[in-house]
Amino acid sequence: MSLRSLISIYIVVSFGLALILDLILYNSLMTGGPYNPQNALMSSLAAMVWGLLRMYAPTAATALCLHLEGRSIRESIKRYVNFSRRTIKHFLLAPLIVYLAFGIFLLLSAVLGVLSIEKFVRIAVKESGGLINEDFARILLIAQLIVGYPAAITINSIYALGEEIGWRGYLFDLMGRKDDLRSTVVIGFIWGLWHSTAIVLLGHNxxxxxxxxxxxxxxxxIVFTTSMLRLTAISSSILPAVSLHGAINAIWGMTLFVAFPGEMVPNSLDEIYGGLGxxxxxxxxxxxxxxxxxxxKR
Structure with a gap:
């Protein structure tokens, strides 16, 4: 099969499965009834299951494409994961890249005059209903940053693995395993658009x-993919991209709560200019x- 055909099938399957899951969650949220603790718990559990299944849609698309190519699904995925000493080293170091990016974000926000650590403090105190004070909220901010690392290399990596088998595994294979601008743009573009139905239907991010x-x-x-493909290329494994992805999911959302002090909750200002803007x-x-x-390379 041609490269174009394989990419087309991969896109149709991964996007189609994601859309089905988004519609199921959307329908669940729309028919959940009035707010009560039980409904809130069920919605939270539904979102967790949705997230896990959705992140494995690229794996399902990968399996189908590999089957159509006549390649072993098991052996191909084993090659994508490729455990080695170098892999483990980069897997453990990759989440630190997110901390670096977070620090750069704080610095840029401070230079632009929009940094506000106190925003996180005010939100934490308000959301707790007054159960915690401002001093404890500041400790909580530091604690969340610390906890982000073990979360990135454990539970978040389990989730992220489903996506990375597709993006930095199969698609990177199709692109000739070259971490160049073409591969970065194509893979990052497809990856980004894959989230579009979740953004439109569910307001995701x-x-x-x-x-x-x-x-x-x-x-x-596309920008995330630059670092992910480089780590995949130098380690010959998707695992460093998995832990980096896991760290982004664990830590980067905090950027929405440390900028633009005039806003108590993230809104359009944060979304356009903030951590995901x-x-x-x-x-x-x-x-x-x-x-x-x-x-x-030297």
Whole structure:
């Protein structure tokens, strides 16, 4: 089969499965009835199951494409994962890239005059109903950053593995395993658009600017992919990309709560300019440049 045909089948299956899951969750949320603790718990559990199944849609698409090619699904995925000493080293180091990006985000936000650690403090106190004070909220911020690392390499990696088998595994294979600009743009573009139905239907990451969130997150995914493909290439495994992906999911969302002090909750201002908007994109562009320079072949 041609490269174009395989990519087309992969897109149809992975996007189609994601859309079905998004519609199921959307319908569940719309018919959940009035708010009560039981409904809130069920919605939370449904979202967790949705997230797990959705993140394995690329794995299902990969399995089908491998089958159509006549390649062993088991052996191919085993090759994508490829455990080795180098792999484990990069797997454990990769989440630190997110901490670097987070630090750059804080620095850029401070320079632009929109940094507000106290915003997180106010939100934490308000959401707790007054059960915690501002001093404890500051400790909680530090604790969340610390806990982000073990979460990235454990539970979040289990979730992220489902996506990475597809994006940095199968699609990277189709692109000739070259971590060049073409591979980065193609894989990142497809990855970003794959989130579009979740953004539009569920407000995923962009509840206030759903339509505009699609191009913003697509650009974000292209920038994320720069570091992910480099780690995959130098380790010959998707595992470093898995832990990096897991760290993004564990830590990066906090950027929505540490900028734009006039807003008590993330809204369109945060979404356009914050951690998943323009400042976030520039933060990751700088981070990607550092990663590429640090891993440049000599």
């Amino acid at each position: 962009y509840p206030s600017i759903r339509a505009a969130g699609i191009p913003l997150f697509t650009i974000m995914c 323009l400042i976030g994109i520039f933060s990751w562009l700088i981070t990607a440049a550092i990663v590429l320079l640090a891993t440049k």
